[in-house]
Amino acid sequence: MSDRPVFTYQTRLRLAAEQVAALDAYADLYGQAERALFARMRVGIPMGDLKREFLRRFGITARQFNAIRVGLEGKIASIRERLPEWIAEAESRIQRAERVIGILSAREPGSEKLHQKKRRLGNLRARLAARIADRDSGRVRLCFGSRRLFRKQFALEENGYASHAEWKEDWQAARSDQFFVIGSKDETAGNQSCRASIEDDGSLTLRLRLPDALASDGKLLVIPGVRFAYGQEEILQALAASRVVFSQTKTGKPVRKREGVAVSYRFLRDRKGWRVFASVEARPVPIATSRLAGAVGIDINHDHLAVAETDRFGNLRRALRVDLNLYGKTEDQAKAIIGDAARMIVEMARERGLPLVLERLDLKKRRAELEVASPSAARKISSFCYSKTIAMLKAACFRAGVEGIEVDPAYTSVIGAVNHARRHGIGSHQGAAYAVARRGLGLSERPTVREAIAPARNGGHLTFALPVRNRAKHVWSFWSEVRRRLKAAHAAHARSGGLREPPAPLLPETRALGATWALPAQSRHANRRQNCSADVIDDLPW
Structure with missing residues:
Protein backbone atom coordinates (compact mmCIF):
# COMPACT_ATOMS: atom_id res chain seq x y z
CA MET A 1 0.00 0.00 0.00
CA VAL A 285 6.47 16.94 -4.69
CA PRO A 286 10.28 17.33 -4.63
CA ILE A 287 11.58 18.56 -1.28
CA ALA A 288 12.67 22.20 -1.62
CA THR A 289 13.97 22.74 1.94
CA SER A 290 17.14 21.86 3.81
CA ARG A 291 18.02 21.47 7.48
CA LEU A 292 21.37 23.12 6.73
CA ALA A 293 19.57 26.46 6.48
CA GLY A 294 17.75 26.18 9.86
CA ALA A 295 14.22 25.22 10.81
CA VAL A 296 10.76 26.55 11.67
CA GLY A 297 9.26 25.18 14.89
CA ILE A 298 5.57 25.23 15.83
CA ASP A 299 3.94 24.97 19.24
CA ILE A 300 0.23 24.14 18.89
CA ASN A 301 -2.22 25.72 21.36
CA HIS A 302 -6.01 25.83 21.53
CA ASP A 303 -6.26 29.50 20.49
CA HIS A 304 -3.06 30.17 18.55
CA LEU A 305 0.02 28.74 16.89
CA ALA A 306 3.41 29.86 18.20
CA VAL A 307 6.08 29.88 15.46
CA ALA A 308 9.85 30.33 15.77
CA GLU A 309 12.49 30.43 13.03
CA THR A 310 16.13 29.52 13.64
CA ASP A 311 19.28 29.59 11.55
CA ARG A 312 21.47 26.55 11.02
CA PHE A 313 23.30 27.17 14.30
CA GLY A 314 20.05 27.23 16.28
CA ASN A 315 20.00 31.00 16.83
CA LEU A 316 16.56 32.62 16.96
CA ARG A 317 15.74 34.74 13.94
CA ARG A 318 12.06 35.54 14.38
CA ALA A 319 9.13 34.58 16.60
CA LEU A 320 5.48 34.80 15.61
CA ARG A 321 2.04 34.19 17.08
CA VAL A 322 -0.76 33.13 14.71
CA ASP A 323 -4.17 33.61 16.33
CA LEU A 324 -6.84 30.93 15.85
CA ASN A 325 -10.22 32.20 16.98
CA LEU A 326 -12.08 28.88 17.07
CA TYR A 327 -14.41 29.52 20.00
CA GLY A 328 -18.05 29.38 18.92
CA LYS A 329 -17.18 28.28 15.37
CA THR A 330 -18.73 25.35 13.58
CA GLU A 331 -16.60 22.40 12.53
CA ASP A 332 -16.36 23.64 8.94
CA GLN A 333 -15.43 27.16 10.04
CA ALA A 334 -12.75 25.79 12.37
CA LYS A 335 -11.32 23.68 9.55
CA ALA A 336 -11.19 26.71 7.27
CA ILE A 337 -9.39 28.86 9.85
CA ILE A 338 -6.86 26.15 10.70
CA GLY A 339 -6.32 25.36 7.02
CA ASP A 340 -5.59 28.98 6.11
CA ALA A 341 -3.09 29.31 8.95
CA ALA A 342 -1.36 26.05 8.04
CA ARG A 343 -1.11 26.98 4.36
CA MET A 344 0.43 30.38 5.05
CA ILE A 345 2.94 29.10 7.62
CA VAL A 346 4.09 26.36 5.25
CA GLU A 347 4.33 28.88 2.41
CA MET A 348 6.61 31.05 4.55
CA ALA A 349 8.79 28.03 5.37
CA ARG A 350 9.01 27.13 1.67
CA GLU A 351 10.06 30.64 0.67
CA ARG A 352 12.90 30.49 3.18
CA GLY A 353 13.86 26.91 2.32
CA LEU A 354 13.37 25.70 5.90
CA PRO A 355 11.82 22.43 7.14
CA LEU A 356 8.84 22.51 9.51
CA VAL A 357 9.25 20.87 12.93
CA LEU A 358 6.13 19.57 14.71
CA GLU A 359 5.53 17.86 18.02
CA ARG A 360 4.46 14.21 17.93
CA LEU A 361 1.44 14.61 20.23
CA ASP A 362 -0.43 11.77 21.94
CA LEU A 363 -4.01 12.53 20.89
CA LYS A 364 -5.35 9.40 22.62
CA LYS A 365 -4.19 10.78 25.95
CA ARG A 366 -5.79 14.13 25.18
CA ARG A 367 -9.13 12.47 24.42
CA ALA A 368 -8.99 10.66 27.74
CA GLU A 369 -8.24 13.93 29.54
CA LEU A 370 -11.10 15.58 27.69
CA GLU A 371 -13.69 13.31 29.28
CA VAL A 372 -12.94 14.47 32.83
CA ALA A 373 -12.14 18.12 32.10
CA SER A 374 -14.21 21.19 32.81
CA PRO A 375 -15.68 23.05 29.79
CA SER A 376 -12.94 25.70 29.87
CA ALA A 377 -10.20 23.10 30.21
CA ALA A 378 -11.81 20.95 27.53
CA ARG A 379 -11.40 23.75 24.99
CA LYS A 380 -7.70 23.91 25.77
CA ILE A 381 -7.06 20.19 25.33
CA SER A 382 -9.52 19.65 22.48
CA SER A 383 -8.27 16.73 20.42
CA PHE A 384 -10.14 18.11 17.37
CA CYS A 385 -8.06 21.30 17.30
CA TYR A 386 -4.76 19.48 17.70
CA SER A 387 -5.49 16.63 15.30
CA LYS A 388 -6.82 18.90 12.55
CA THR A 389 -3.90 21.32 12.93
CA ILE A 390 -1.33 18.53 12.69
CA ALA A 391 -3.10 16.89 9.73
CA MET A 392 -3.43 20.16 7.80
CA LEU A 393 0.17 21.16 8.47
CA LYS A 394 1.38 17.79 7.19
CA ALA A 395 -0.84 18.02 4.10
CA ALA A 396 0.34 21.55 3.37
CA CYS A 397 3.98 20.44 3.74
CA PHE A 398 3.42 17.61 1.27
CA ARG A 399 1.81 19.90 -1.29
CA ALA A 400 4.52 22.59 -1.00
CA GLY A 401 7.55 20.28 -0.93
CA VAL A 402 8.46 21.27 2.65
CA GLU A 403 10.11 18.63 4.81
CA GLY A 404 8.06 17.87 7.91
CA ILE A 405 9.98 16.74 11.00
CA GLU A 406 8.21 15.23 14.01
CA VAL A 407 9.92 15.32 17.40
CA ASP A 408 9.10 14.13 20.90
CA PRO A 409 7.23 16.92 22.76
CA ALA A 410 8.76 16.06 26.14
CA TYR A 411 9.64 19.16 28.20
CA THR A 412 9.62 21.61 25.26
CA SER A 413 7.36 24.02 27.19
CA VAL A 414 9.66 23.91 30.22
CA ILE A 415 12.79 24.40 28.11
CA GLY A 416 11.17 27.29 26.26
CA ALA A 417 10.05 29.01 29.47
CA VAL A 418 13.35 28.60 31.34
CA ASN A 419 16.00 28.74 28.63
CA HIS A 420 14.58 31.00 25.93
CA ALA A 421 11.64 33.18 26.98
CA ARG A 422 13.31 35.91 29.02
CA ARG A 423 16.60 35.62 27.19
CA HIS A 424 14.99 36.53 23.85
CA GLY A 425 12.08 38.61 25.13
CA ILE A 426 9.40 36.25 23.81
CA GLY A 427 6.44 34.42 25.36
CA SER A 428 6.62 30.96 26.83
CA HIS A 429 4.73 29.43 23.88
CA GLN A 430 7.10 31.02 21.38
CA GLY A 431 9.95 29.75 23.54
CA ALA A 432 8.45 26.26 23.28
CA ALA A 433 8.31 26.62 19.47
CA TYR A 434 11.97 27.67 19.55
CA ALA A 435 12.82 24.58 21.62
CA VAL A 436 10.91 22.42 19.11
CA ALA A 437 12.88 23.88 16.20
CA ARG A 438 16.21 23.29 17.95
CA ARG A 439 15.22 19.71 18.79
CA GLY A 440 14.39 19.12 15.14
CA LEU A 441 17.95 20.17 14.27
CA GLY A 442 19.39 17.92 16.97
CA LEU A 443 20.94 20.78 18.97
CA SER A 444 21.77 20.90 22.66
CA GLU A 445 19.06 21.24 25.33
CA ARG A 446 21.26 21.74 28.37
CA PRO A 447 20.29 24.53 30.81
CA THR A 448 21.74 27.96 30.07
CA VAL A 449 20.99 29.61 33.44
CA ARG A 450 21.31 28.67 37.10
CA GLU A 451 18.30 30.64 38.26
CA ALA A 452 15.10 30.33 36.27
CA ILE A 453 13.10 33.50 35.49
CA ALA A 454 10.01 32.14 33.76
CA PRO A 455 6.99 34.07 32.41
CA ALA A 456 3.82 34.07 34.53
CA ARG A 457 0.26 33.95 33.22
CA ASN A 458 -0.37 37.68 33.75
CA GLY A 459 2.65 38.79 31.73
CA GLY A 460 5.01 39.10 34.69
CA HIS A 461 7.55 36.53 35.79
CA LEU A 462 8.46 34.23 38.64
CA THR A 463 11.86 33.10 39.89
CA PHE A 464 13.11 29.83 41.36
CA ALA A 465 16.46 28.06 41.66
CA LEU A 466 17.28 25.27 39.24
CA PRO A 467 18.32 21.88 40.62
CA VAL A 468 21.86 20.62 40.26
CA ARG A 469 22.23 18.67 37.05
CA ASN A 470 23.58 15.12 37.15
CA ARG A 471 25.59 14.90 33.95
CA ALA A 472 25.67 11.10 34.13
CA LYS A 473 21.92 11.07 33.38
CA HIS A 474 20.03 12.19 30.32
CA VAL A 475 19.25 15.90 30.25
CA TRP A 476 15.50 15.13 30.30
CA SER A 477 15.84 13.82 33.86
CA PHE A 478 17.01 17.32 34.79
CA TRP A 479 14.10 18.96 32.97
CA SER A 480 11.69 16.60 34.73
CA GLU A 481 12.76 18.05 38.08
CA VAL A 482 12.60 21.59 36.65
CA ARG A 483 9.02 21.00 35.53
CA ARG A 484 8.07 19.87 39.02
CA ARG A 485 9.56 23.04 40.53
CA LEU A 486 7.98 25.21 37.86
CA LYS A 487 4.53 23.84 38.68
CA ALA A 488 5.11 24.50 42.37
CA ALA A 489 6.30 28.04 41.61
CA HIS A 490 3.19 28.76 39.51
CA ALA A 491 0.94 27.42 42.27
CA ALA A 492 2.68 29.56 44.92
CA HIS A 493 2.48 32.57 42.63
CA ALA A 494 -1.29 32.10 42.23
CA ARG A 495 -1.87 31.63 45.98
CA SER A 496 0.05 34.78 46.78
CA GLY A 497 -2.20 36.84 44.50
CA GLY A 498 0.45 37.29 41.86
CA LEU A 499 -2.06 36.85 39.05
CA ARG A 500 -3.70 40.13 40.02
CA GLU A 501 -0.56 42.14 39.38
CA PRO A 502 -0.36 44.16 36.14
CA PRO A 503 1.80 42.63 33.40
CA ALA A 504 5.41 43.75 33.20
CA PRO A 505 6.32 45.60 29.96
CA LEU A 506 8.76 44.07 27.51
CA LEU A 507 12.26 45.48 27.31
CA PRO A 508 12.62 48.01 24.47
CA GLU A 509 15.39 46.06 22.74
CA THR A 510 13.36 42.83 22.69
CA ARG A 511 9.89 44.19 22.00
CA ALA A 512 10.32 44.00 18.22
CA LEU A 513 11.33 40.33 18.21
CA GLY A 514 7.96 38.84 19.05
CA ALA A 515 5.01 39.50 16.77
CA THR A 516 1.36 38.58 16.47
CA TRP A 517 -0.54 37.74 13.32
CA ALA A 518 -4.31 37.32 13.18
CA LEU A 519 -5.99 35.74 10.20
CA PRO A 520 -8.19 38.06 8.10
CA ALA A 521 -11.76 38.20 9.38
CA GLN A 522 -13.59 38.67 6.08
CA SER A 523 -14.99 35.64 4.27
CA ARG A 524 -17.32 34.90 1.39
CA HIS A 525 -19.52 32.60 3.43
CA ALA A 526 -19.75 31.95 7.16
CA ASN A 527 -18.97 28.26 6.79
CA ARG A 528 -16.54 28.40 3.85
CA ARG A 529 -12.82 29.04 3.66
CA GLN A 530 -11.67 32.51 4.58
CA ASN A 531 -10.21 34.68 1.85
CA CYS A 532 -6.50 35.09 2.60
CA SER A 533 -4.62 36.42 -0.39
CA ALA A 534 -0.94 35.74 -0.96
CA ASP A 535 -0.23 39.44 -0.39
CA VAL A 536 -0.81 38.90 3.31
CA ILE A 537 2.43 36.94 3.51
CA ASP A 538 4.50 39.94 2.45
CA ASP A 539 2.94 42.08 5.18
CA LEU A 540 3.80 39.71 8.04
CA PRO A 541 6.33 40.95 10.64
CA TRP A 542 8.98 38.48 9.50
Missing part, protein backbone atom coordinates in the same frame (compact mmCIF):
# COMPACT_ATOMS: atom_id res chain seq x y z
CA SER A 2 1.30 3.46 -0.88
CA ASP A 3 2.32 5.79 1.92
CA ARG A 4 1.31 8.89 -0.01
CA PRO A 5 -1.51 10.95 1.50
CA VAL A 6 -4.96 10.83 -0.09
CA PHE A 7 -6.69 14.17 -0.60
CA THR A 8 -10.49 14.41 -0.79
CA TYR A 9 -12.38 17.19 -2.55
CA GLN A 10 -16.12 17.79 -2.58
CA THR A 11 -18.75 19.62 -4.58
CA ARG A 12 -22.52 19.84 -4.67
CA LEU A 13 -24.36 18.25 -7.58
CA ARG A 14 -27.07 19.91 -9.65
CA LEU A 15 -29.53 17.13 -10.41
CA ALA A 16 -32.87 16.59 -12.04
CA ALA A 17 -35.70 14.83 -10.21
CA GLU A 18 -35.06 11.48 -11.94
CA GLN A 19 -31.33 11.68 -11.09
CA VAL A 20 -32.13 12.34 -7.44
CA ALA A 21 -34.48 9.37 -7.39
CA ALA A 22 -31.79 7.12 -8.90
CA LEU A 23 -29.21 8.17 -6.29
CA ASP A 24 -31.76 7.71 -3.49
CA ALA A 25 -32.51 4.17 -4.69
CA TYR A 26 -28.78 3.39 -4.99
CA ALA A 27 -28.14 4.63 -1.43
CA ASP A 28 -31.08 2.65 -0.06
CA LEU A 29 -29.86 -0.57 -1.69
CA TYR A 30 -26.29 0.13 -0.57
CA GLY A 31 -27.44 0.62 3.04
CA GLN A 32 -29.44 -2.61 3.03
CA ALA A 33 -26.50 -4.57 1.65
CA GLU A 34 -24.07 -2.98 4.11
CA ARG A 35 -26.19 -3.82 7.15
CA ALA A 36 -26.79 -7.35 5.91
CA LEU A 37 -23.08 -7.84 5.25
CA PHE A 38 -22.22 -6.68 8.77
CA ALA A 39 -24.67 -9.18 10.26
CA ARG A 40 -23.37 -12.03 8.10
CA MET A 41 -19.73 -11.20 8.86
CA ARG A 42 -20.42 -11.49 12.60
CA VAL A 43 -21.57 -15.07 12.04
CA GLY A 44 -18.15 -15.91 10.61
CA ILE A 45 -19.06 -16.78 7.02
CA PRO A 46 -16.06 -16.61 4.63
CA MET A 47 -15.95 -13.49 2.49
CA GLY A 48 -15.85 -15.47 -0.75
CA ASP A 49 -19.15 -17.17 0.03
CA LEU A 50 -20.67 -13.85 1.08
CA LYS A 51 -19.64 -12.23 -2.18
CA ARG A 52 -21.37 -14.86 -4.31
CA GLU A 53 -24.47 -14.66 -2.12
CA PHE A 54 -24.73 -10.86 -2.19
CA LEU A 55 -24.22 -10.56 -5.96
CA ARG A 56 -27.34 -12.66 -6.48
CA ARG A 57 -29.34 -11.40 -3.50
CA PHE A 58 -28.99 -7.64 -4.07
CA GLY A 59 -28.26 -7.55 -7.79
CA ILE A 60 -24.94 -5.73 -7.52
CA THR A 61 -21.65 -6.06 -9.37
CA ALA A 62 -18.42 -7.44 -7.91
CA ARG A 63 -16.88 -3.95 -7.74
CA GLN A 64 -19.92 -2.61 -5.93
CA PHE A 65 -19.66 -5.44 -3.40
CA ASN A 66 -15.97 -4.63 -2.90
CA ALA A 67 -16.89 -1.00 -2.22
CA ILE A 68 -19.39 -2.08 0.44
CA ARG A 69 -16.85 -4.45 1.99
CA VAL A 70 -14.03 -1.88 2.06
CA GLY A 71 -16.25 0.80 3.59
CA LEU A 72 -17.58 -1.58 6.23
CA GLU A 73 -14.13 -2.90 7.11
CA GLY A 74 -12.96 0.69 7.56
CA LYS A 75 -15.75 1.38 10.05
CA ILE A 76 -14.97 -1.81 11.97
CA ALA A 77 -11.25 -1.02 12.07
CA SER A 78 -11.90 2.51 13.38
CA ILE A 79 -14.10 1.16 16.18
CA ARG A 80 -11.48 -1.40 17.19
CA GLU A 81 -8.80 1.27 17.19
CA ARG A 82 -10.94 3.57 19.31
CA LEU A 83 -11.94 0.87 21.84
CA PRO A 84 -8.79 1.17 24.03
CA GLU A 85 -9.35 4.92 24.20
CA TRP A 86 -12.98 4.41 25.28
CA ILE A 87 -11.77 2.08 28.03
CA ALA A 88 -9.22 4.63 29.24
CA GLU A 89 -11.87 7.38 29.18
CA ALA A 90 -14.31 5.23 31.16
CA GLU A 91 -11.64 4.46 33.77
CA SER A 92 -10.86 8.18 34.15
CA ARG A 93 -14.53 9.04 34.55
CA ILE A 94 -14.96 6.28 37.15
CA GLN A 95 -12.02 7.63 39.16
CA ARG A 96 -13.50 11.11 39.09
CA ALA A 97 -16.94 9.79 40.11
CA GLU A 98 -15.43 7.88 43.02
CA ARG A 99 -13.70 11.04 44.25
CA VAL A 100 -16.95 13.02 44.06
CA ILE A 101 -18.87 10.29 45.88
CA GLY A 102 -16.25 10.24 48.62
CA ILE A 103 -16.64 13.99 49.13
CA LEU A 104 -20.45 13.87 49.08
CA SER A 105 -20.52 10.93 51.51
CA ALA A 106 -18.73 13.09 54.07
CA ARG A 107 -20.63 16.33 53.37
CA GLU A 108 -24.14 15.22 52.35
CA PRO A 109 -24.75 11.63 53.50
CA GLY A 110 -28.09 10.22 52.33
CA SER A 111 -28.77 13.08 49.92
CA GLU A 112 -30.48 12.74 46.53
CA LYS A 113 -27.37 14.09 44.81
CA LEU A 114 -25.25 11.35 46.37
CA HIS A 115 -27.77 8.73 45.26
CA GLN A 116 -27.70 9.93 41.66
CA LYS A 117 -23.90 9.99 41.66
CA LYS A 118 -23.84 6.38 42.84
CA ARG A 119 -26.25 5.42 40.05
CA ARG A 120 -24.01 7.17 37.57
CA LEU A 121 -21.00 5.29 38.93
CA GLY A 122 -22.84 1.99 38.53
CA ASN A 123 -23.66 2.79 34.91
CA LEU A 124 -20.04 3.72 34.20
CA ARG A 125 -18.78 0.47 35.68
CA ALA A 126 -21.27 -1.55 33.65
CA ARG A 127 -20.24 0.28 30.49
CA LEU A 128 -16.57 -0.30 31.24
CA ALA A 129 -17.18 -4.02 31.83
CA ALA A 130 -19.03 -4.27 28.49
CA ARG A 131 -16.23 -2.57 26.58
CA ILE A 132 -13.59 -4.75 28.21
CA ALA A 133 -15.64 -7.79 27.23
CA ASP A 134 -15.86 -6.49 23.63
CA ARG A 135 -12.10 -6.00 23.55
CA ASP A 136 -11.37 -9.48 24.85
CA SER A 137 -13.87 -11.20 22.53
CA GLY A 138 -13.20 -9.04 19.45
CA ARG A 139 -16.86 -8.07 19.19
CA VAL A 140 -17.73 -4.82 17.38
CA ARG A 141 -20.86 -2.77 18.08
CA LEU A 142 -21.93 -0.66 15.11
CA CYS A 143 -25.12 1.39 14.92
CA PHE A 144 -26.05 2.39 11.36
CA GLY A 145 -27.72 5.79 11.39
CA SER A 146 -25.93 6.94 14.59
CA ARG A 147 -26.70 5.99 18.15
CA ARG A 148 -27.68 9.57 18.97
CA LEU A 149 -30.52 9.55 16.44
CA PHE A 150 -31.60 6.08 17.57
CA ARG A 151 -32.04 7.27 21.16
CA LYS A 152 -34.21 10.20 20.09
CA GLN A 153 -37.18 7.87 19.62
CA PHE A 154 -37.41 7.51 23.41
CA ALA A 155 -37.95 11.27 23.87
CA LEU A 156 -39.87 12.40 20.79
CA GLU A 157 -41.22 15.73 22.02
CA GLU A 158 -37.90 16.84 23.50
CA ASN A 159 -36.22 16.18 20.16
CA GLY A 160 -38.85 17.91 18.00
CA TYR A 161 -40.80 14.89 16.72
CA ALA A 162 -44.59 14.83 16.64
CA SER A 163 -44.84 11.05 16.25
CA HIS A 164 -42.75 7.92 16.08
CA ALA A 165 -43.47 7.65 12.36
CA GLU A 166 -41.82 11.04 11.80
CA TRP A 167 -38.73 9.89 13.69
CA LYS A 168 -38.65 6.61 11.77
CA GLU A 169 -38.62 8.48 8.48
CA ASP A 170 -35.49 10.40 9.57
CA TRP A 171 -33.97 7.19 10.92
CA GLN A 172 -34.39 5.30 7.65
CA ALA A 173 -33.06 8.26 5.67
CA ALA A 174 -29.97 8.50 7.90
CA ARG A 175 -29.24 4.78 7.43
CA SER A 176 -29.27 5.15 3.64
CA ASP A 177 -27.82 8.60 2.97
CA GLN A 178 -24.56 7.68 1.20
CA PHE A 179 -22.72 5.13 -0.87
CA PHE A 180 -19.10 4.55 -1.80
CA VAL A 181 -17.66 3.78 -5.26
CA ILE A 182 -14.16 2.34 -4.99
CA GLY A 183 -11.52 3.09 -7.62
CA SER A 184 -8.40 1.33 -8.87
CA LYS A 185 -5.33 2.51 -10.76
CA ASP A 186 -5.73 -0.24 -13.41
CA GLU A 187 -9.23 0.89 -14.42
CA THR A 188 -10.31 3.44 -17.01
CA ALA A 189 -10.27 6.95 -15.50
CA GLY A 190 -9.26 5.34 -12.20
CA ASN A 191 -12.73 3.90 -11.57
CA GLN A 192 -14.79 1.53 -13.70
CA SER A 193 -17.98 1.99 -11.64
CA CYS A 194 -17.97 5.81 -11.88
CA ARG A 195 -16.01 7.07 -14.87
CA ALA A 196 -15.30 10.79 -15.14
CA SER A 197 -14.64 12.39 -18.51
CA ILE A 198 -13.29 15.88 -19.15
CA GLU A 199 -15.45 18.18 -21.29
CA ASP A 200 -14.29 21.04 -23.52
CA ASP A 201 -15.28 23.67 -20.95
CA GLY A 202 -13.17 21.97 -18.24
CA SER A 203 -16.10 20.45 -16.36
CA LEU A 204 -16.52 16.76 -15.60
CA THR A 205 -19.23 14.33 -16.62
CA LEU A 206 -19.74 11.40 -14.26
CA ARG A 207 -21.09 8.10 -15.61
CA LEU A 208 -22.21 6.12 -12.59
CA ARG A 209 -22.75 2.38 -13.05
CA LEU A 210 -26.04 1.49 -11.37
CA PRO A 211 -26.61 -1.88 -9.67
CA ASP A 212 -28.28 -4.47 -11.86
CA ALA A 213 -31.30 -4.41 -9.56
CA LEU A 214 -31.87 -0.73 -10.43
CA ALA A 215 -30.87 -0.77 -14.10
CA SER A 216 -34.37 -1.07 -15.57
CA ASP A 217 -34.00 2.12 -17.65
CA GLY A 218 -30.26 1.79 -18.29
CA LYS A 219 -27.09 0.79 -16.52
CA LEU A 220 -25.50 4.26 -16.46
CA LEU A 221 -26.56 7.44 -14.68
CA VAL A 222 -24.97 10.43 -16.46
CA ILE A 223 -24.29 13.53 -14.32
CA PRO A 224 -22.85 16.41 -16.42
CA GLY A 225 -21.45 19.78 -15.37
CA VAL A 226 -19.53 18.68 -12.27
CA ARG A 227 -16.95 21.20 -11.02
CA PHE A 228 -14.87 21.19 -7.86
CA ALA A 229 -14.13 24.57 -6.28
CA TYR A 230 -10.97 23.13 -4.74
CA GLY A 231 -8.95 20.30 -6.21
CA GLN A 232 -10.23 20.52 -9.79
CA GLU A 233 -6.69 20.53 -11.20
CA GLU A 234 -5.61 17.57 -9.07
CA ILE A 235 -8.58 15.53 -10.23
CA LEU A 236 -7.98 16.46 -13.89
CA GLN A 237 -4.34 15.42 -13.59
CA ALA A 238 -5.34 12.11 -12.00
CA LEU A 239 -7.77 11.42 -14.87
CA ALA A 240 -5.15 12.35 -17.47
CA ALA A 241 -2.63 9.95 -15.92
CA SER A 242 -4.63 6.91 -17.05
CA ARG A 243 -2.87 5.19 -19.96
CA VAL A 244 -2.47 1.79 -21.61
CA VAL A 245 0.88 0.02 -21.16
CA PHE A 246 2.11 -2.92 -23.25
CA SER A 247 4.49 -5.43 -21.71
CA GLN A 248 5.46 -9.09 -21.89
CA THR A 249 5.28 -12.01 -19.50
CA LYS A 250 8.25 -14.26 -18.71
CA THR A 251 7.22 -16.54 -21.53
CA GLY A 252 7.15 -13.67 -24.02
CA LYS A 253 3.38 -13.38 -24.22
CA PRO A 254 2.28 -9.76 -24.89
CA VAL A 255 0.20 -8.20 -22.14
CA ARG A 256 -1.94 -5.07 -22.35
CA LYS A 257 -2.82 -3.36 -19.09
CA ARG A 258 -3.86 0.06 -17.87
CA GLU A 259 -1.97 2.21 -15.36
CA GLY A 260 -2.97 5.45 -13.73
CA VAL A 261 -4.25 6.95 -10.49
CA ALA A 262 -7.17 5.52 -8.54
CA VAL A 263 -10.10 7.92 -8.06
CA SER A 264 -12.74 6.92 -5.50
CA TYR A 265 -16.09 8.66 -5.07
CA ARG A 266 -18.48 8.96 -2.18
CA PHE A 267 -22.00 10.28 -2.76
CA LEU A 268 -23.61 11.85 0.32
CA ARG A 269 -27.13 13.22 0.79
CA ASP A 270 -27.74 16.08 3.23
CA ARG A 271 -30.60 18.52 3.78
CA LYS A 272 -29.74 20.51 0.66
CA GLY A 273 -29.32 17.61 -1.71
CA TRP A 274 -26.51 15.38 -2.96
CA ARG A 275 -22.77 16.01 -2.73
CA VAL A 276 -19.93 14.00 -4.25
CA PHE A 277 -16.48 13.52 -2.68
CA ALA A 278 -13.56 12.58 -4.94
CA SER A 279 -10.46 11.05 -3.30
CA VAL A 280 -7.16 10.92 -5.20
CA GLU A 281 -3.68 9.94 -4.16
CA ALA A 282 -1.41 12.96 -3.97
CA ARG A 283 1.48 13.26 -6.37
CA PRO A 284 4.92 13.47 -4.74
